[in-house]
Amino acid sequence: MNNENNTTPKLGEGLTNNQIVMISIGGVIGAGLFIGSSAAIAKAGPAVILSYALTSLVVFLVMRMLGEMAVMQPDTGSFSTYATKAIGPWAGFSIGWLYWWFWVLVIPVEAIAGAEILHAWFPMFPAWLYALLFVVILSLANLFDVKNFGAFEFWFSLIKVVAILLFIGICSVAVFGFWPLADVSGIANLYQNGGFMPYGFGGILGGILITAFSFFGVEILSIAAAESANPAEKIRKATNLVIYRIILFFVLSIFLAVSLVDWRSTGFREFGTFQYVLMTLNVPGTKLIMDTVVFVAVASCMNAALYTASRMLFSLGARKDAPAMVTELTPKGVPRIAVLLSCAVGLVGCLANYFFPGQxxxxxxxxxxxxxxxxxxxxxxxxxxxxxxxxxxxxxxxxKMWLFPWLTWLVIFTILAVLTYMFFSPDYRYETLMSLSVTCVVVVFGIIVNRKKKYALLKQY
Structure with missing residues (x-):
């Protein structure tokens, strides 16, 4: 798995040990946990704990597999590069472009969400202006030096980690009956109000379909580590810690939430999981606190989206799966054109939302x-x-990945089963069909591009 392409431009190594550690710890925590988890609770009831636990296990095994490959060959293209080597150039092309497409669409989503929070705080300016400034400021931060991305993400992640730990601390005190501001204690809500599994195993699977996307982004670690000194060792250490972070931040916090509050409460969907639990506990200034934390989570996710999209685009260019200009680097080793193009697509998405809302x-x-x-x-x-x-x-x-190849096959069959369920489920069929349609188009382009590259090589000889 050694890198055979010695002509690939070299990205800078500006990320420090502390930044890599904090990115690996807090990078997986997004607004999906603070707010989106309420949808999973409504789908599965208290059994959402199992949804998060099972999803955590699958994601951990996937990260272990990715870690095995990344330690052998740290690369900013990560799994896209490994897919090229393992399956073929068309696969690396396809998954790389699909991944880039996912993250450039995250940019306008997070910019719009952040803009709405800022507009609520400072209504004197329109929301679209905040969204524009949001994109421009974080794009500039990513444009000049990878240290800027690392610094932003370090502080964003630190704030999110502190918020989660405080939430767990407050809720733990309340569960044991020592919280002075509300008469709430115990874990009776786990088995009352319809039982632990009110919707059976179907509810757990429905919860998995929602929670799975809350974890997406943990693989960014393998991309970011490539821009640091001794990346293989950092990837190894961070991968080993993934399961503990996920259990602490996701499984434990959701366990405490559904223990303290009746899962049927409409407040979960109205205010978001964390805010509603803290409101139930009468924590002073809950709304301002959670708005601030969610804003930080949104900014962090957008910062990561800009970084990840640009690095994947750079990697595609380095493998001649994208125009060569995207490999142009600044003196600091930042892929300038890749950052600007990813930013431009994000801005177009923002404008599309404001000119054609909801379309x-x-x-x-x-x-x-x-x-x-x-x-x-x-x-x-x-x-x-x-x-x-x-x-x-x-x-x-x-x-190494454990129990090879049995655990690898188990993960493959599990993912295929979930995709099949999504395809036949009325709730997810449209998105699944749309995703598969785009995937088919990209795969066809990948095959065409690969054939043209082969033909060009044959002509040289």
Whole structure:
């Protein structure tokens, strides 16, 4: 798995150890946990704990597989590069462009969400202006030095981690009956109000379909680590800690939420999970606190989206799957054109939302509904193939996936089962069909581009 392309432009190594650690700790925490988890609770009831636990396990195994490949070859293209080596150039092309497409559409979504919060705080300016400033400021931060991305993400992640730990601390005190501001204690809500599994196993699966997308982004670590010194060691350490972070931040916090509050409460959907629980506990200034935390989570996600989209586009250009100009670097080693192009698409998405509210952007977002699962599927298949190659060639691997190939096959079948369920479920069929349609188009382009590259090489000889 050694890198065969010695002509690839070299990105800077500006991310520090502390920044990588904090990105790996807080990068997975987004607005989906603070607000979106309410939809999963409504779908599964208290059994949403199992939804988060099972999803956590699958994501952890996927990260272990990605870590195995990334330690062998740290690369800013991450799983897209590994898919090229394992499955073929068309696969690396396809999953790389789909991943870029996902993250450039995250940019306007987060910009609009952040703008709405700012507009509520400072209504003297229109929301579209805040969205524009949001994109421009974070784009400039990403444009000049990767240290800027690292610095922003360090503080964003620190704030999110502190918020989660405070939430867990407050709720733990309340569960044991020592919270002085509200008469709430115990875990009776887990088994009263319809039981622990009011919707059976179907509810747990429905919760998994929602929670799965809350975890998407944890793989950014393998991309960011490539822009630091000694990336293989950082990837190894961070991958080993993934499961503990996920259990602490997701499973424990949701367990406490559904223990303290009746899962049927409409307040979950109206205010978001964390805000409603803190309101129930009569925590002073809950709305301002949670608006601030959600704003930070939105800014963090947008910062990561700009970074990730630009690095994947750079990697595609380095492999000649995108125009060569996207590999142009600043003196600090930042892919300037890749950042600007990703920013431009994000701005177009923002404008589309304000000129055609609820139409263009909603349609575009429907094309990303299954991309997260497709990325995880490609990671698992790539690891399966590359691991077998390494074993056939007696290549020593410093970091291995456990119980190979059985756990790898289990993950593959699990993801395929979830995709099949989404395809036949009325609630998810449209997004799944749209995602698969876009995937088919990209795959066709990937095959055409690959054939043209092969033809060009044959002409040289």
């Amino acid at each position: 263009v952007l909603t349609f575009l977002l429907s094309t990303t509904g299954a991309i997260a699962l497709l990325v995880y599927l490609v990671i698992a298949i790539s690891q399966l193939i590359l691991r077998k190659r390494c074993e056939a060639e007696n290549i020593e691997m410093p970091f």
